[in-house]
Amino acid sequence: MQLLVLIVNLVFYLAFPLHDGAILHKDSMSYVTMDISREPLYPLFLALLRRLFGVESATNEQGSIVGLDGYLFAAVLIQAVAAAFAAFCVFRLFRSFGKTKRQGWLLGLAANACIWAPELLNRFYAARASGYTESIMTEGLGIPFFLLFMVELFNVFRDHRKRDFVLLLVLMFLCVSLRKQLAVTVLTFGAAAFFGDLIGRRRARRFLAAVIGAVLVLAGSALFDCTYNYFVHGAFAQHTGNAMGIDCVLLYTADESDAALFPEGELRDLFVSMEAEMKERQLRMVDVPADADWMARTDHFADSYDVIGYDVLNQAMFDYMTSHPELGDSTVQWFGGIDRMEVQLRNCLLRQNPSRFLSLWRMEAAEGLVNTILRKSVRFAYAALALYTLYLLLMLALLFRRRRLMKGNQIAPEALAVSDTLRMAALLLLAIVINTLVVSALIFPQTRYMIYGMGLFYAVLFLMLVKMFRG
DSSP: OHHHHHHHHHHHHHHHHHHHOOBOOTTHHHHHTTOTTSOSHHHHHHHHHHHHHTTOOEEOTTSOEESSSHHHHHHHHHHHHHHHHHHHHHHHHHHTTOSSHHHHHHHHHHHHHHHHHHHHIIIIISTTOSOSTTBSSTHHHHHHHHHHHHHHHHHHHHHOOHHHHHHHHHHHHHHHHHOGGGGHHHHHHHHHHIIIIIITTOOHHHHHHHHHHHHHHHHHHHHHHHHHHHHHHSOOSOOSOTTHHHHHHHHHHOOGGGGGGSOTTHHHHHHHHHHHHHHHTTOSGGGSOTTOOHHHHHHHHHHHHHIIIIIIIHHHHHHHHHTOGGGOOSHHHHHHHHHHHHHHHHHHHTTSOHHHHHHHHHHHHHHHHHHHHSOSSHHHHHHHHHHHHHHHHHHHHHHHHHHHHEETTEEOHHHHHHHHHHHHHHHHHHHHHHHHHHHHHHSOOOHHHHGGGHHHHHHHHHHHHHHHHHO
């Protein structure tokens, strides 16, 4: 029967790319062309498929082109298989929570359906009208990797088996090498180890092992990044553009007075010119009307962010590099020079009055929490508040129930089952909060950055409801 669930998942996820082909989005070609600003894993994934399948277009039975090239079609098929396997692993995990075989199947199938839901919403409801598994985007692999990470994170803290720990490290390495946002997996693991092992269990050895593992993941991904760029771009250096996101946020919260943060010279002149352009185009936080509500303010930031990044910041940096040919004309030298300027810009703007940044961060974090489980609107914001409140109340009720089930030094089987449910709920909530805080500080929480925990949230919510009322 479990094999049937896997087959159904494969049919579900493969149906989208088989029908739609490979879908390209704004960022897709930067991965295809192995742009130096991208993390190495996804461009290498596409390059390997390009080597295996070539660039001849694939066709369906009607003779229509499926995707743009054969290797891109192969990529989305592999992404679909990865998504199906991840959903199946979630099914198996939630099935193990069942008190009876029947309850286990109910929990497993419900969780599987919750994992399907975001794909269905993106394909049929959202304005993008395509699923992530059929798109040439890092989310095509990132979402399955994150789901597998959450499954193994739970296994590690429940069973403390070495093989689960090693597999978790591998998954974190893949996540960080795929897209830098997924460094939140390492932060989640570290925070879980801190609260679960060092504080909760007072087992410093486990916490130390977690710290060493996290350091190895980050160091290994950095080495992988540098090695990739050495062979592809001829420079042993990490990908560029890491400071661009926070620069856009800090430029948005800055005003004319922040020119004083810069030393006299070209960098200050660069900031002044960008600030003048943003003021003219009403792109800054100070340009939002004082009586604007939360929705209007977060919408203004979302609308301004890409304009600041691509039309203002990038153009200013390109103009600067063009006017300084002595800095180098190769791709590596060009983008390396831009990277250094963006880092200097960030270091100066970090000294601005923090009140505007903190105010923006608070609003964006609220938006991120909503977008993680629903979609931003006034109505959905209240619904999200109700759902998070229910989630926390169920955790609290299960905690009290666990205490009642404890009998001296004897731990009843029911208490262990409740403990596992609480552990899963706490780990997911920790992952959601960390992802929200990081994304809200460094970019803006649009759905594609927040969707990783959406299906799991409803799966865990249903699990807690069942455990609360059915045992």
